[in-house]
Amino acid sequence: MERKYVYRYFNLKGRGETPRLLFAAAGVEYTDDRVEFSDWPNIKGTTPLGVLPVLEVDGQQFPESVAISRYLANEFGLDGKSNLDKLKIDVVVDLLIATRESAANMHFEQDEAKKAELLKKFHDEQIPKCFGYIEKTLSENSSGFLVGDQLTWGDLALIDLDHLLCNLGNLINLENFPKVAAHKKQIEALPQISTYLKHRPVTSH
Template identity: 40%
Template sequence: MAPTTIKLLYFDARGRAEVSRLVLAAVGQQFEDIRLPREKWATEKANTPFGQLPVLEIDGRRYAQSLAIATYLAREFGLYGATNEDGLAVDQVIQLSIDLSSSIARTHRERDETKKAELVKKTQEVDVPKFLEFFEKLLHQNGFGYFVGATLTLADIIVYDQLDSLIKRGFVNTEMYPSIQAFIRNVEGNENIKSYLKTRTESDH
């Protein structure tokens, strides 16, 4: 049974809630986008399942974990492919995106400034291009401007959100990847997403 009321609770930033916001925007689903001021987090924390955000509230029931939330919404509103094999292909891309994020996250954990500079250089020059080549290959093989099939899926939204953030931070350059560039245009060309992007609050993360 489809939910009647949906609330998405997060801070006033893109962060771990943005993929779910984009999923809901893409399908034109009405929801309450609750952006919690940081100063109110201490009192709200006890009302969350695991003491963290984002939280999805469905008809009064609260759920946590960003990927679980996004996956539920994508399945509920038809953005997970038409078959189990489509779902496998979607999950494959999502896991690849997570691997890219993990590779980049290592640069933030390094405390030694000299080692950090070397790690950032390696990540930008070796690791990131490797993942971009994987994305480029998958998009080219599919041939429809998306990762799976001929329509938008959660895989597209996750990678789009990731690349959009990395491009804006100067961490990624897509000039050498025509399929990725076409893919970005396709996602941003979705009328509902286009409308959402025009009005969303901009942030670096």
């Protein structure tokens, strides 16, 4: 019996886009419930933690974007072929999460002097740390994928972060990371991902 999925997140990409990419990659049907901010106060109290995203699986609700992504990856066979593969994916995902949080903190900082300081630290420390590691990881894997010889949720999380950093003002220059740039092109060219990217709603973030 097929599971019934409802994925609930705001009408933007944000930290809720990787699960949508997972559904697209797997070709699995789901209800993409995009919540408008004006409707959120009426919905908030019905969610497990009062936050989005929430994945509903056969009527049961589950919060937390990374947990949701990992679950979907496990369900759809996009989680690697071994426990070592899973470890490699988790290392990359943890780096991506830290980079996403740094970018968001900088973006929403109101104090211009502090924002400039955060931007410098982001470019001098966070980008080299995260993308330097990923560049090395891709260099060691001839398939072009992050791990093994097939698509995993680590690949999807990476292109999701690439898109976010571009949307926030081109916070990364992929010319400095040619393997990451080639990876992005390879993943976006996959038929199921290409179709999704062409037809997903246009949002600012």
